[in-house]
Amino acid sequence: MVAPLVLAHIGERTDTEIESAILHCPDCQHEYPVIAGIPIIVPDLAKLLSERGIELMLRDELDPALESLLGDSIGADSWFDMMRQFQSTYGWDGYADLDPAEVTTEDGPAPGAARRCVARLLDMAGPPDRPVSRILDLGCAAGRTSFALAQAHPQALVLGADIHLALLLLAHRAGRGEVSYPRRRIGVVYDRRRFAVALDGAERADFWACDANCLAVPAGEADLCVALNLLDCVTDPRALLESLARAVRPGGRILLATPYDWSTRATPINAWLGGHSQRAGHGGSGEAFLRALLSGPSGHAIPELGIIAEQEGFAWHTRLHDRSAVQYRTHLLVLERRPH
Ligand SMILES: C[S@@+](CC[C@H](N)C(=O)[O-])C[C@H]1O[C@@H](n2cnc3c(N)ncnc32)[C@H](O)[C@@H]1O
Incomplete structure (x- = not known):
C-alpha cells in the first residue's frame, strides 16, 4: 500500500x-x-543524521582562512575532509565547465564525465515509446546530470536522489543559480569556487536525500531511471536493480553505468556482482555476472528487466586533486522494464 x-x-x-x-x-x-529545501526521506533517519547531519549546518560557507584552519585541525580523512573531497570531485565534474576561474589543461582530465555518460546512454536508448514525464536520477551527486536530463526531456520532472547531504545542497543551490564548492588543490588545501550559473530545466529538477535501494516514490511511475556509477557504491547491488525495476513503468528505460570498482567499504564481498569466484562460469567478470542477472535463464535472474543496448569501456573519471585523477572504463547498459 x-x-x-x-x-x-x-x-x-x-x-x-x-x-x-x-x-x-x-x-x-x-x-x-x-x-534547506532538501526532503530527507530515508529508512534510517537517525543513522544518516548522526553521520551526515552536520553537513546541513555548514551550508553557508566559512571564511576561507577559517575553512583552511578547520581543515588542518580536523585533519585528513576526517568527516570534514571526506565531505570536501566529495564536493570537490563531483562539484568539479559537474560545473567546472561553467566556472570562469577554471583553467583547462591539454593533458588534464576534462570536467563533464558524468554528463558524457548520460548523453551516450540517451543516444543508445533511442527515442522513448511515449513522452517522458518523470525521471529519477539515482546517485545524482552534485546534480548536473539531473539538469542535463531535464534539458534532454523538456516535458519531464526530474528527481535527483543521493544520500550525500552536502552534494545535494550543492545541487539544490546550483538550481537556484549559484555554484559553490571547495576545489581541492592538494592534501587539505582547497580553493573556494563560487560562480553564477543558469541551468536549463532547473525549475523542473528537485533533489531529495533518499536511499536508492528504498525509494520514497510510488512504484511504476518513472518513465526513465538513471543510475550512473552507483551499482558498486551500494551495500546490495542486486537490491538496487530490483529497486530500479520497481520504480520504472512497464516499457520504461533504465540507464546504467558501472566500472565494477568493488570495495568492501561500500559493498560486502558476497554481494559484489563479479569481482570474485573466478572459478565460476562468469570467471569473476562483472559484465558476465550482470548479463546473467538481467537476461540469463537462471532462477536468480531478475525477470522484469532485459538488456536492450550496451557498450563496454566508456571513459569516466573522478578528479581527486590537481595532480591526480582516476580513470575508469565503465560498462554502459540500457535496460527495459519488460511490459506485463
Ligand atoms: C561514484 S558516485 C557517482 C556520482 C555520479 N552519478 C557520477 O556518475 O559521476 C556515487 C554516488 O552515489 C551516492 N550513493 C551511494 N550510495 C547511495 C544510496 N544507497 N542511495 C543513493 N545514493 C547513493 C554517493 O553519495 C555518490 O554521490
Missing part, C-alpha cells in the same frame, strides 16, 4: 519552495525533515 506523506509542519518557505518542514507518514507514523 502507498501512504502519501503529509506536510505536518511548515517552517520557512518562499513563494515557490518549502525550505524547512516536517513530513509525516500517517501509516507508519515516521517523520522526515525538509532542511
Whole structure:
C-alpha cells in the first residue's frame, strides 16, 4: 500500500519552495525533515543524521582562512575532509565547465564525465515509446546530470536522489543559480569556487536525500531511471536493480553505468556482482555476472528487466586533486522494464 506523506509542519518557505518542514507518514507514523529545501526521506533517519547531519549546518560557507584552519585541525580523512573531497570531485565534474576561474589543461582530465555518460546512454536508448514525464536520477551527486536530463526531456520532472547531504545542497543551490564548492588543490588545501550559473530545466529538477535501494516514490511511475556509477557504491547491488525495476513503468528505460570498482567499504564481498569466484562460469567478470542477472535463464535472474543496448569501456573519471585523477572504463547498459 502507498501512504502519501503529509506536510505536518511548515517552517520557512518562499513563494515557490518549502525550505524547512516536517513530513509525516500517517501509516507508519515516521517523520522526515525538509532542511534547506532538501526532503530527507530515508529508512534510517537517525543513522544518516548522526553521520551526515552536520553537513546541513555548514551550508553557508566559512571564511576561507577559517575553512583552511578547520581543515588542518580536523585533519585528513576526517568527516570534514571526506565531505570536501566529495564536493570537490563531483562539484568539479559537474560545473567546472561553467566556472570562469577554471583553467583547462591539454593533458588534464576534462570536467563533464558524468554528463558524457548520460548523453551516450540517451543516444543508445533511442527515442522513448511515449513522452517522458518523470525521471529519477539515482546517485545524482552534485546534480548536473539531473539538469542535463531535464534539458534532454523538456516535458519531464526530474528527481535527483543521493544520500550525500552536502552534494545535494550543492545541487539544490546550483538550481537556484549559484555554484559553490571547495576545489581541492592538494592534501587539505582547497580553493573556494563560487560562480553564477543558469541551468536549463532547473525549475523542473528537485533533489531529495533518499536511499536508492528504498525509494520514497510510488512504484511504476518513472518513465526513465538513471543510475550512473552507483551499482558498486551500494551495500546490495542486486537490491538496487530490483529497486530500479520497481520504480520504472512497464516499457520504461533504465540507464546504467558501472566500472565494477568493488570495495568492501561500500559493498560486502558476497554481494559484489563479479569481482570474485573466478572459478565460476562468469570467471569473476562483472559484465558476465550482470548479463546473467538481467537476461540469463537462471532462477536468480531478475525477470522484469532485459538488456536492450550496451557498450563496454566508456571513459569516466573522478578528479581527486590537481595532480591526480582516476580513470575508469565503465560498462554502459540500457535496460527495459519488460511490459506485463
Ligand atoms: C561514484 S558516485 C557517482 C556520482 C555520479 N552519478 C557520477 O556518475 O559521476 C556515487 C554516488 O552515489 C551516492 N550513493 C551511494 N550510495 C547511495 C544510496 N544507497 N542511495 C543513493 N545514493 C547513493 C554517493 O553519495 C555518490 O554521490
